[in-house]
Amino acid sequence: MSGIQLDRLSKHFGSVAAVDEVTLQxxxxxxxxxxxxxGCGKTTTLRMIAGLEKxxxxxxxxGDRDVTTLxxxxxxxxxxxxxxxxxxxxxxxxxxxxxxxxxxxxxxxxQQRVTEAAQSLGIDHLLNRRPAQLSGGQQQRAAVAxxxxxxxQVFLFDEPLSNLDAKLRVEARGFLKHLQRQVGxxxxxxxxxxxxxxxxxxxxxxxxxxxxxxxxxxxEVYHRPRTTFVASFLGSPPMNLLRGQLDLAARQxxxxxxxxxxxxxxxxxxxxxxxxxxxxxxxxxxxxxxTIAQHEIPQSLTGEVYAIQPLGAESxxxxxxxxxxxxxxxxxxxxPQFSGRVWLAPDLQRVFFYHPDGExxx
Amino acid sequence: xxxxxxxxxWQSGALFLVPAFLFxxxxxxxxxxxxxxxxxxxxxxxxxxxxxxxxxxxxNYARLFDFDSWLNRGQFGSALFITAQFVIGSALIGQVALxxxxxxxxxxxxxxxxxxxxxxxxxxxxxxxxxxxxSWVAFLNRDEGTFNAILSRLGFGRPDWQLEHALLSVxxxxxxxxxxxxxxxxxxxxxxxxxxxxxxxxxxxxxxxxKLRDILLPLLQGHILTDLILITLxxxxxxxxxxxxxxxxxxRTEVVSIYTYRIAFQFFDFGQGAAIAVVVMLINLALALxxxxxxxxxxxxx
Numbered sequence: 001m002s003g004i005q006l007d008r009l010s011k012h013f014g015s016v017a018a019v020d021e022v023t024l025q026x027x028x029x030x031x032x033x034x035x036x037x038x039g040c041g042k043t044t045t046l047r048m049i050a051g052l053e054k055x056x057x058x059x060x061x062x063g064d065r066d067v068t069t070l071x072x073x074x075x076x077x078x079x080x081x082x083x084x085x086x087x088x089x090x091x092x093x094x095x096x097x098x099x100x101x102x103x104x105x106x107x108x109x110x111q112q113r114v115t116e117a118a119q120s121l122g123i124d125h126l127l128n129r130r131p132a133q134l135s136g137g138q139q140q141r142a143a144v145a146x147x148x149x150x151x152x153q154v155f156l157f158d159e160p161l162s163n164l165d166a167k168l169r170v171e172a173r174g175f176l177k178h179l180q181r182q183v184g185x186x187x188x189x190x191x192x193x194x195x196x197x198x199x200x201x202x203x204x205x206x207x208x209x210x211x212x213x214x215x216x217x218x219x220e221v222y223h224r225p226r227t228t229f230v231a232s233f234l235g236s237p238p239m240n241l242l243r244g245q246l247d248l249a250a251r252q253x254x255x256x257x258x259x260x261x262x263x264x265x266x267x268x269x270x271x272x273x274x275x276x277x278x279x280x281x282x283x284x285x286x287x288x289x290x291t292i293a294q295h296e297i298p299q300s301l302t303g304e305v306y307a308i309q310p311l312g313a314e315s316x317x318x319x320x321x322x323x324x325x326x327x328x329x330x331x332x333x334x335x336p337q338f339s340g341r342v343w344l345a346p347d348l349q350r351v352f353f354y355h356p357d358g359e360x361x362x
Numbered sequence: 363x364x365x366x367x368x369x370x371x372w373q374s375g376a377l378f379l380v381p382a383f384l385f386x387x388x389x390x391x392x393x394x395x396x397x398x399x400x401x402x403x404x405x406x407x408x409x410x411x412x413x414x415x416x417x418x419x420x421x422n423y424a425r426l427f428d429f430d431s432w433l434n435r436g437q438f439g440s441a442l443f444i445t446a447q448f449v450i451g452s453a454l455i456g457q458v459a460l461x462x463x464x465x466x467x468x469x470x471x472x473x474x475x476x477x478x479x480x481x482x483x484x485x486x487x488x489x490x491x492x493x494x495x496x497s498w499v500a501f502l503n504r505d506e507g508t509f510n511a512i513l514s515r516l517g518f519g520r521p522d523w524q525l526e527h528a529l530l531s532v533x534x535x536x537x538x539x540x541x542x543x544x545x546x547x548x549x550x551x552x553x554x555x556x557x558x559x560x561x562x563x564x565x566x567x568x569x570x571x572x573k574l575r576d577i578l579l580p581l582l583q584g585h586i587l588t589d590l591i592l593i594t595l596x597x598x599x600x601x602x603x604x605x606x607x608x609x610x611x612x613x614r615t616e617v618v619s620i621y622t623y624r625i626a627f628q629f630f631d632f633g634q635g636a637a638i639a640v641v642v643m644l645i646n647l648a649l650a651l652x653x654x655x656x657x658x659x660x661x662x663x664x
Contacts (some may be wrong), residue, residue, distance in 0.1 A: 052561050073567035085558035089580040098576070099566035150566070 001151050002063025003028040003186060004049060009058035010210075011044050017043045020210035026203075029184045031177065033201035033218075037192055037233070041210040043158055046190045050079050050156050062154055078147035079156040081165060084139050086131040092118070092142050093127040099150040116151040118142075120179065137168045144176070148183060155180070155187040161196060165307065173199050192236050199223065206230050228358040231284050237316065237327040239284045241354075242301075246275045253353075255283055256322045258301045264348055267362025271353060274361045281361065282354040287329035289350035292317055292336075293343045300343040301326075310335045319344060368411035400636035407630035415633070422637035436613040438638065441621035445598060448533060448617050456537030458589055461544025466578065469552050471473045480545075487542030495605030498535050499524075524607060532603045539602070542588050551585040552578070584657065591653040595646055618642055 004026040011019040019041040025185075026032045034042040047053040049060055051072035059068045067075045080098070086095050095099070097114040105113070118124035121141040131139055142162060147155055160176075161169045177200050180187050191197050197204045198218040205215040206229075207303070214226045225231035231239040244255035251268070252261045262268055291297070303321035315336050317328040328344060330336050353361045368375070371460050401422055405415035432439030464483065468476045486494075487586065501508050510520045523531045555578070566570070579586075601619045603609070609616035609624065616624070626635025642655040 050561075050565055052564070057411075072565045073569075075565075077565060079562065079565045081558040081562060083556055083558050085556065085562040087559065087577060087580075098568075102563070102566055102568040102572050102576075146562075146566075272536070310659075348588075 001166070003030075004154060005030075005059075006045070006049070006060040007059045007061070009045065009048060009060060010056045011041070011048060011053060012056045017210050019048065022207075022212050024205055024212065024215065025062075026181075026186060026188060029186055030202040031180050031187045031189065031200055033191060033197035033204040034207060035191060035194060035197040035204050035233070036207035036340045040191045040207040042192075042207050045207070046156055046158055046188060049154070049188060050077055051075050073332075075154075076152050077156055078152035080143045080147050080158065080160045082159040082162075084143035084163075086139055086142055086146075088131055091128050091130050092123070092134070095131065096142060096146045096149055099146060103150065113149055114145075115221070120148070120182075121145050121175070130222040136164055137172065140164060140168075140172060144179070148179070148185075151186060151195070151291045153186065155185050157187065157189040159191055160189075162191070162193070167348065169196070171211075176200060198234070206233060206310065224360075225352070226360050228282055228284065228354045231352070231354070235286060237287055237329075239286050240326045242279075242283045242321070242324070243283075243356075244281055244283050246271055246279045246281055248272060248275050249277075253281065253283060255301055260299050260301075260346070260348075264349070265351070266349070267353070270362040274353075274355065275316075278356070280356050282356060282358075283346075284354060285346045285354040286350065287316065287327040288331075289347040290326070290328045291345045291347070292319070292328045292330065292338060293345070294338055295343065297343050297345050299348075300345040302341060302343050305338050305340060305342055308336055308338065316340075397636045397639050400632055401640045403633045405632040405636075407632065418633065422634050424642070425634065426637060426641060436616065436621075438618075438621065438641075440613065440617050441618045444529065444615065445617040447529060448536070448603075448615075449594060449597050451530075451533035452536035452540070453593045454590070456533065457540045457544045457597070458586070459594050461541045461546075461589070462535060462548050462582075462586065464541070464545045465548035465552055466574065468549070469578075472555075483542045483545055486538050487540065491602050491605060494539060495602060497608055498531075502531055510515045522546075525611055528607055528611060532606055532615050535606060536597065536600065536603070540596070541594070544593060546584065547585060547589050552583055555581055587653055591650060594649055594653075598646060598649070599642075 004023040004024070006022050006026075008021045008023055009019060010017060010021055019217065022041075022045055026034075034045060036042045044053055048055050049062075051067070051070060051074075059066055061067065062075060062077070085280075086092075086221065087098070090098070091115055093111065093114055096117060097110045098109055100110045100113060115124055118127055121144060123138055123141050123145065126134060126138060126142075130144070134142065140163070143160065157176075157303065161172050164172060173196060180200075189197070189200060201218055203216060204218050204221055205212045206221065206228050207213065208227075214230045221230065222234050225234060225239065228241055230243060242255050244253045246253055247259070250259070250261075251263055252259045262271070265271070271281070291300075293300070295303075301321055303319040306318040306325060307317070307318045309316040315330045315332060317330065317336055317338055319326045319328060319342055326344065355361055370378075401417040402417055402419060404418045405422070426438045428437075429439075431437055433443065434440060459643055464479065468479065468518065500506070503526075504510060504520055506521040507523075509523070514520050520626055559577055559581075560573055566577065599619055600617075601621075601623070603615055603617060604620050604623070607615045609620040619640070621641075622638045625631050625638060
């Protein structure tokens, strides 16, 4: 087992940089998620780690070995694809055992190891079925079983759950994380589903246009997004982002004609520094850090109730402020009873200010 | 499952079938029955038997299978034997195997070489028969032909292809002529295989040979069988050799289709010709059945 190091790894397709100088340290045995929208370069990065794409520049190390130019089979990895890639002409035993077969493992040992892998995923009773005779969830488990059967140093997952329906997906998250903890193999997991990445990973790296924009433990990234892109990608619904102007003299920020005092704000100095060049900022606030009231409260924004969505443990209130939707999350047992004009007060300890370009100021 | 009501009543459905059925009846069913009938008579074009053909029982068939002479040149057995060599050489080894090899070699490759090979192979396929035949005759000509000009430059002498290697040259001709179909069929079949199948194998550590044996060939099995059926039947029945050699020299390239033509339309022995046609039809049927049974057996997983 071993960690992975990417050093200024790039991949160009013609003049397009699909992956642009990505540098990452993935620790031995950790569950690492590459998260981003489609086309951000996460899958290309994974495929370069696998050796299925040639790197244009940069290096890839697995453990102490520089594998940048090695063929996939020399890298000692296992990969699960989005479509599972189970061979329709082989039964499950042969499918899961295929990595062992090509390594010349004797049939008896192959059968034993396949059975063990299948047992750990609860599909050992299906070994003489063909993939077409299995459900989506069973196929997905079979693909994972094939990945763990030959004890590779690194697991690579390319959106392995996105072909499952919502309920199975949540279930599969559970067994994937449990399994990874059990075998303790360094895992790189590509997904566009932020909830999946947060739920599974020890560290996540968020990619945008071929670059890693932020990396860290999921909650750290969630609670301190470094750009508006990250802020708007993590969380469901994501962070509310509102344009505003700083008023240095009054020590406040104006958002849609409401003025909010920043007397107590922790990062006022940095805002002052920023305001010397540009008074425009973007204020970010998570839906759970807004207080909503039917009557006017101090330090608040005002808008009209647009929709109320009870979700069970929590409820969402969508408020329109000057045509822009702002989400508020409430943890109540009852359906919130708001209507018409409401006031929203942000928790100033939890507010972030971003440069209009997207960079975090404070 | 719930049965949906048909769009048309069966009467109006039948009405739509009538034109097609008439067409098939006139051009397929009637000749079929007529040939069958003719094969038991001594019908000829000219002479006494032309006006009053007589029923001769299995005489025509007996003449075909006269085992004392049937392997002599110009006899039915010899024609069958030549056809078998021609089919194995130009259909199985030539078109199917070469087409498969080309498709696999150029699978997921791009570049000028692939384009060049594909264009040339497809070109050989779309030129009209007559043009192709004459250019091959010219190409293989002993004294003036391009092929011998090349060979003699390289120091291989000037063999008379049409005389000394007549069967080999028609086999080469037919391979060259028809490989495009198999190549295109296998190329498009390969294109339907998800890339992840091969990538999974690659990551798992499979060599190029293992990928071919364990993944590509099993997944192509159905296409290979279908291609075999079509190519075998087409090659068995092809007549374009006639344009090249007319079956000669001395019947050495006389395949069954040319033999039938000679008996029926040069000797005008319609009864005998019909008997050959019936036998050929039965052989074709047997070949098709064998392939169809194989096809059914291998398609259990899909």
